[in-house]
Amino acid sequence: MLANILTITKKELKSYYNSPIAYIVKAVFLVFMSLWLFTVNQFIPRGIADLRIYFMMIPYVFIFFIPAITMRSWAEERKMGTEELLLTLPFKEYELVLGKFMAAFFLLVIMFCASLVLPVSLSALGDFEWGQIIAQYIGVILFGGACISVGLFVSSLSRNQIISFIFSALTLFLIIIISEVNRMIELPLVIGNFLNALSFNYHFEAFSRGLIDTRDIMYFVLVSGFFLYLNGKVLVFRKWL
Amino acid sequence: MIEVKNLGKNYGSCKAVKGVGFNVHNGEIVGLLGPNGAGKTTIMKILTGYLYPTFGTVMIDSKDVVDHANTIKAMIGYLPENSPLYTDLNVYEYLNFVADARHLVNEQRKERIQWVIDECGLKSVLYKNISELSKGFKQRAGLAQAMIHDPKILILDEPTTGLDPNQILDIRDLIKRMGKEKTTIISTHILQEVEAICNRVLILNEGEIVAQGTTEEIGKELKGEELLHLTLKVEDTGSVKQELVNCNNIEKVLVYEEQDKHRLKLKLSLKSHKDALEGIFDWTVSKGYKILAMVPEKISLEDIFIKLTREGGDNAR
Numbered sequence: 229m230l231a232n233i234l235t236i237t238k239k240e241l242k243s244y245y246n247s248p249i250a251y252i253v254k255a256v257f258l259v260f261m262s263l264w265l266f267t268v269n270q271f272i273p274r275g276i277a278d279l280r281i282y283f284m285m286i287p288y289v290f291i292f293f294i295p296a297i298t299m300r301s302w303a304e305e306r307k308m309g310t311e312e313l314l315l316t317l318p319f320k321e322y323e324l325v326l327g328k329f330m331a332a333f334f335l336l337v338i339m340f341c342a343s344l345v346l347p348v349s350l351s352a353l354g355d356f357e358w359g360q361i362i363a364q365y366i367g368v369i370l371f372g373g374a375c376i377s378v379g380l381f382v383s384s385l386s387r388n389q390i391i392s393f394i395f396s397a398l399t400l401f402l403i404i405i406i407s408e409v410n411r412m413i414e415l416p417l418v419i420g421n422f423l424n425a426l427s428f429n430y431h432f433e434a435f436s437r438g439l440i441d442t443r444d445i446m447y448f449v450l451v452s453g454f455f456l457y458l459n460g461k462v463l464v465f466r467k468w469l
Numbered sequence: 470m471i472e473v474k475n476l477g478k479n480y481g482s483c484k485a486v487k488g489v490g491f492n493v494h495n496g497e498i499v500g501l502l503g504p505n506g507a508g509k510t511t512i513m514k515i516l517t518g519y520l521y522p523t524f525g526t527v528m529i530d531s532k533d534v535v536d537h538a539n540t541i542k543a544m545i546g547y548l549p550e551n552s553p554l555y556t557d558l559n560v561y562e563y564l565n566f567v568a569d570a571r572h573l574v575n576e577q578r579k580e581r582i583q584w585v586i587d588e589c590g591l592k593s594v595l596y597k598n599i600s601e602l603s604k605g606f607k608q609r610a611g612l613a614q615a616m617i618h619d620p621k622i623l624i625l626d627e628p629t630t631g632l633d634p635n636q637i638l639d640i641r642d643l644i645k646r647m648g649k650e651k652t653t654i655i656s657t658h659i660l661q662e663v664e665a666i667c668n669r670v671l672i673l674n675e676g677e678i679v680a681q682g683t684t685e686e687i688g689k690e691l692k693g694e695e696l697l698h699l700t701l702k703v704e705d706t707g708s709v710k711q712e713l714v715n716c717n718n719i720e721k722v723l724v725y726e727e728q729d730k731h732r733l734k735l736k737l738s739l740k741s742h743k744d745a746l747e748g749i750f751d752w753t754v755s756k757g758y759k760i761l762a763m764v765p766e767k768i769s770l771e772d773i774f775i776k777l778t779r780e781g782g783d784n785a786r
Binding site for chain 1: 480514517518519521539542543547550551554555556557562566567569570571572598
């Protein structure tokens with residue numbers, strides 16, 4: 229079972245790294261985030277040893293970066309016909325889905341490992357609260373995992389990478405931003421709380437402030453699981469069509 | 470080995486396969502023959518577990534393909550239509566992926582990978598990206614993928630499309646060799662291919678089986694009568710005409726042509742019993758005619774195919 233998942237993950241990672249996508253996504257992400265921190269927000273002149281501003285931006289960056297990673301995963305398989313190969317090899321559907329998830333997740337983790345250079349090199353300049361940074365990193369990884377699940381699910385619905393990208397970005401945008409509705413208009417408390425409970429951003433906020441709340445962890449884990457489950461169902465459902 | 474019962478598949482309102490049934494026995498090479506859109510590929514997709522049937526059942530080794538998907542997938546080597554491949558991997562990476570997927574390990578894994586590389590002639594392109602391969606090599610990489618785990622059953626969807634004549638011969642040869650120990654189903658719309666490789670043929674048209682059997686069997690069933698071209702040397706052509714009518718092995722004289730005074734060219738339709746041909750020979754001898762040529766007309770698969778599939782098409786219109 230695990231061996232099957234790893235077989236898929238290995239193949240996916242080979243595909244990612246044999247094509248320029250993985251490198252481009254990573255490079256653009258790191259450059260963009262650094263520009264955001266140092267140029268737009270004037271991190272050094274401001275003189276505050278706090279990366280919150282860096283992590284607050286990440287949800288919005290994910291709207292574009294996660295779909296860029298996940299858009300091809302299923303759409304490309306369907307378009308090239310390799311889906312047929314994959315589904316006729318002795319894999320179970322959930323193994324395929326988890327394999328693909330792990331590959332994209334691995335890419336994300338590598339990306340954030342590279343971004344660790346930032347706090348480490350800045351640590352000479354000021355007193356960072358490492359507990360907060362650890363919480364921020366944990367939050368970002370969980371948050372990214374949930375976004376990847378959404379992206380993979382949307383990708384499984386289409387055979388066109390571009391469409392997959394646009395709809396993943398749109399879906400992520402909605403899920404991430406939905407709690408902002410509360411700030412713009414006065415809503416009854418029940419609805420407001422409900423929107424907050426749905427929103428990625430709301431659950432991420434605590435992490436970016438440095439708080440690790442098990443409810444937030446559970447939220448991201450459940451959302452990831454939910455969309456991966458749907459993804460598996462799509463694969464089975466399509467056999468009936 | 471493979472039992473298909475009343476199998477049907479609808480794509481929305483389009484009925485791609487309309488209740489077909491057939492068996493494939495151990496070690497047989499069966500050809501699915503039919504024009505494009507006849508349902509060959511759909512049947513193969515159901516056999517391999519890529520699609521579920523709308524109705525009907527497929528049993529492989531007495532196990533249902535829907536309920537025991539993974540056991541059955543492990544037994545099958547499948548080359549889908551157009552040989553889809555991961556174009557951003559190289560051939561070696563690709564074969565390694567499939568070997569992993571097929572749970573090959575250690576010595577056996579090395580052995581099998583080497584075997585398919587040799588057998589499919591992939592050595593020269595092993596470290597090339599698949600996207601850079603020619604159509605022929607892509608097809609071979611697909612075949613290598615299908616055979617890497619030495620499956621009991623090979624299902625090959627149009628394995629020779631897009632290949633040049635030499636490559637076609639190579640691939641057919643390979644399939645034939647493989648087919649000796651495996652149960653094989655290949656689909657094609659190339660008639661010679663079936664005649665060259667298969668023990669048995671299923672002819673499909675518009676989602677239905679219109680004929681099945683060996684090419685000879687189908688031929689006999691279809692033409693219903695046996696035709697014979699006969700050229701005789703006789704003393705006097707005048708008397709022969711009456712004798713022909715009296716001969717009880719001849720159903721009907723289709724062509725009667727006096728080439729000269731002593732030479733007769735005939736096309737006869739024979740009575741349908743198995744000794745008719747022998748009877749004709751004995752009859753000519755007893756009458757003192759000399760046989761210059763005696764050629765039973767063989768119905769070709771091409772004729773069968775055109776007859777069956779055109780007729781179906783006409784009915785539909």
